[in-house]
Amino acid sequence: MTLLLCERSTPEGLLVSVCDADVLGETFDNGDVSLTVEPEFYDGETASHEEVTASLADAAVANLVGHEAVGLAVEHGFVAEANVLEFEETVHAQYLRL
Structure with missing residues (x-):
């Protein structure tokens, strides 16, 4: 599976977006909530697991x-599995360092 990585410098620090390439541009639902994997936000360079980590x-x-992007974040302790949201055929997670 291919991972796409996009990094942006902001006044608050580094903003990182990572997605599995096969979900880019797709929209997923979870009851009243939907998630669109916007290319303007998520499209980036192909990255290895080491680069994403x-x-x-x-x-x-x-x-x-x-599943691959979120699974990698869970595996390396950036995201707790209990905080992963399910959307139809995919999953989503956010990570915030305070």
Whole structure:
């Protein structure tokens, strides 16, 4: 599976977005809530697991969509599995370092 990584510098710190390439541009529902994996926000460079992990370690805020992207964040302790949201065929998580 291919991961897409986008990094943006903000006054509050590094903003990272990561998604599985196959969910880019898709919209998923979860009851009254929907999630669109906007290319303007999530499209980025193809990245390895190591590159994504390093980016998450530097991130002040991260948004993740897709089983591989979210699973990697959970595996490395950036996101607790209990905080992962399910949307139809995918998952979503946010990470905020305070």
